[in-house]
Amino acid sequence: MTTTGCCLENFDHTPSESASFGVWERKRKEHVDKTSKTPNKTPQGDRFIPNRNMMNIEVSRLHLQQEIPGKENKQQNNTFQDALLESNSEWRKNFFSSSSSSTCHHYQSALASSLLQNSYHEERSQSKILTFKQKAPKPQEGYVNSLKVLYSQNVLPISEQRRRMIRHIPQTPDRILDAPELVDDYYLNLLDWSHENMLAVALGSSVYLWNANTGDIQELCNVPQDEMICSVSWVPDGHHLAVGTSMNDVQLWDTHRGRQVRKMHSHSSRVGCLAWNGPILSSGSRDTTIHHHDVRIAQHHIETLRGHEQEVCGLKWNVDGTQLASGGNDNLLMVWDNLHSSQPKYRLDQHLAAVKAIAWCPWQSHLLASGGGTADRTIKFWNTTTGSCLQSIDTKSQVCALLWNRHDKEIVSSHGFSQNQLIVWKYPSMVKIAELTGHTSRVLHLAASPDGQTVVSGAGDETLRFWRIFEAAESKLDSSSKTWRSSQKSMMKTCNIR
Structure with missing residues (x-):
C-alpha cells in the first residue's frame, strides 16, 4: 500500500522506474505497436474521434472571434484579443463579467433581426415572436383584415346556431287522419300537397281534398267502382289537379x-305517376311509356319517351x-x-329492385336521390351532369318515398318492412x-306542406300522419315562400288550360 501510494504521489513530476513500466504502460505500448503497423484492409468505421491533445482551445477561441470580412465588429475583436492575452483565470473573469452582457445583447439583436426582419430595439406590433406579453398587440389604427369577409359571410347568428344545435324532432305525429280505402300498392302515387295548403288524397275510386287551414273535407271526383285513382299531382298554381286513372286517361280538375x-x-294502360313542368304534364304508365302533354293546346300529346321495359312508377x-x-x-x-329526347341521357341500372322513390335536390339542380324496393333497400345519390x-x-328496408328539406341539407325517407x-x-x-315510427304498414307516400316544415305520410294501414320534421328561421321561411310564389306565377303566366 505504501509503495503504490508513493508512485501515485510522484506521478506528475518524477515518475519512478517501476511506475513507468506498470501494467497500464505496457498496454499503451502494445496499442501503439499495433496501430503503427499498416493494416491489411481499410477500416470501415463510421466514427471520427479527434485527438484533442494537439488542439489549443484558447487559440481556437481567438480565431472564432477574429474579424470577418465585410462585418463592422473590429472594436469587439480587439477587446477579445486583449482579453485572451491575459492569463487564463483573468480572461475567464473578464469574459463572463464584462463581455457576457455585451455578447448576449448582440446575439439577441442578430437573432431578432433575422427572425423578425427588424431591429431588436424597434417595436413590431404585428408579431408576438420573442415577445412575452399577456395580450396580443393591437393592430394599427384603421387596419382591416382582408380575410374577415371570407370567414364571416356564411356564419350564422349565435342565436340561430344554438337553436339548430338543440333542434328537437317530435317522435309522435301532430295529427292522424283516417284514410279508408287507401290502396296498398307500391307503384301508385296517391298523395300531394298544394301551395294553397290543400291536401289531395286518392281513396279507392275517389279523390278527396282536405283544407289544412280550416280542416274542411270535400270530395272532388270519383270513377266507376270497378276502377280506381292511380295518381294525383297539383299544377304549380294550386288551382288545378291532375288525376291519373286505371282507365288509361289523365283528367284535369x-x-x-x-x-x-x-x-x-x-x-x-293505367297512369301511375304524374309530374308537372310549367304547362307541360308528364305521365308515366304501365304501358312502359312516358307521355308529355301540353295543356294549352287541343292536341295535347306532344312527345312519347320510350326506354323502360316495365311499368313506370316514379316521375319527377x-x-x-x-x-x-x-x-x-x-x-x-x-x-x-329535355322534352324532345328520343333516348335517355343516362340509363342507370345499379338498383336491384323497382325504383319508385325519386327526389331532386331543391338547392342543386343536378343532384338526384333515388330509392330501391325490397331486393335493393338502398338510397343512391347521383350527379346527373356526369351520370356518376x-x-x-x-337502409335495411324497402325505400318507398324520398323528400328533401327545402331549408337545410336534410332528406327524409319512408320505408316498408320491417x-x-x-x-x-x-x-x-x-x-x-x-327515426319516426307509428305506422303499422309500409309508408308508401310522402308530401310536404307549403312552408316545408310539416311532412304527411300515407301508409297501407289507411292512415295519414302529420309530422313536424323540418324547421326554418322566420326570415328564411318568408324569403323562400315569396321566391317560390313569384317563380310559380311567372311560370304559369303562359299556362292556359283548355
Whole structure:
C-alpha cells in the first residue's frame, strides 16, 4: 500500500522506474505497436474521434472571434484579443463579467433581426415572436383584415346556431287522419300537397281534398267502382289537379269550381305517376311509356319517351325544369335531358329492385336521390351532369318515398318492412337525425306542406300522419315562400288550360 501510494504521489513530476513500466504502460505500448503497423484492409468505421491533445482551445477561441470580412465588429475583436492575452483565470473573469452582457445583447439583436426582419430595439406590433406579453398587440389604427369577409359571410347568428344545435324532432305525429280505402300498392302515387295548403288524397275510386287551414273535407271526383285513382299531382298554381286513372286517361280538375276541365287519353294502360313542368304534364304508365302533354293546346300529346321495359312508377322534374327522372319496375333509373329526347341521357341500372322513390335536390339542380324496393333497400345519390353515383346507403328496408328539406341539407325517407318508419338523414354525411315510427304498414307516400316544415305520410294501414320534421328561421321561411310564389306565377303566366 505504501509503495503504490508513493508512485501515485510522484506521478506528475518524477515518475519512478517501476511506475513507468506498470501494467497500464505496457498496454499503451502494445496499442501503439499495433496501430503503427499498416493494416491489411481499410477500416470501415463510421466514427471520427479527434485527438484533442494537439488542439489549443484558447487559440481556437481567438480565431472564432477574429474579424470577418465585410462585418463592422473590429472594436469587439480587439477587446477579445486583449482579453485572451491575459492569463487564463483573468480572461475567464473578464469574459463572463464584462463581455457576457455585451455578447448576449448582440446575439439577441442578430437573432431578432433575422427572425423578425427588424431591429431588436424597434417595436413590431404585428408579431408576438420573442415577445412575452399577456395580450396580443393591437393592430394599427384603421387596419382591416382582408380575410374577415371570407370567414364571416356564411356564419350564422349565435342565436340561430344554438337553436339548430338543440333542434328537437317530435317522435309522435301532430295529427292522424283516417284514410279508408287507401290502396296498398307500391307503384301508385296517391298523395300531394298544394301551395294553397290543400291536401289531395286518392281513396279507392275517389279523390278527396282536405283544407289544412280550416280542416274542411270535400270530395272532388270519383270513377266507376270497378276502377280506381292511380295518381294525383297539383299544377304549380294550386288551382288545378291532375288525376291519373286505371282507365288509361289523365283528367284535369278545377278545384275551385269543382268541375273537370279536360280529359286526355293517350296511354294504353293505367297512369301511375304524374309530374308537372310549367304547362307541360308528364305521365308515366304501365304501358312502359312516358307521355308529355301540353295543356294549352287541343292536341295535347306532344312527345312519347320510350326506354323502360316495365311499368313506370316514379316521375319527377328537377327544380329548373331541364331534366326529367323516371323510375320503373324494371329496376332502371333514367334521366331525360329535355322534352324532345328520343333516348335517355343516362340509363342507370345499379338498383336491384323497382325504383319508385325519386327526389331532386331543391338547392342543386343536378343532384338526384333515388330509392330501391325490397331486393335493393338502398338510397343512391347521383350527379346527373356526369351520370356518376355519388354514394349509396343501405337502409335495411324497402325505400318507398324520398323528400328533401327545402331549408337545410336534410332528406327524409319512408320505408316498408320491417319497421315501416320514416328516417331523417343529414346530407351528405347520411347520419340518422331521427327515426319516426307509428305506422303499422309500409309508408308508401310522402308530401310536404307549403312552408316545408310539416311532412304527411300515407301508409297501407289507411292512415295519414302529420309530422313536424323540418324547421326554418322566420326570415328564411318568408324569403323562400315569396321566391317560390313569384317563380310559380311567372311560370304559369303562359299556362292556359283548355
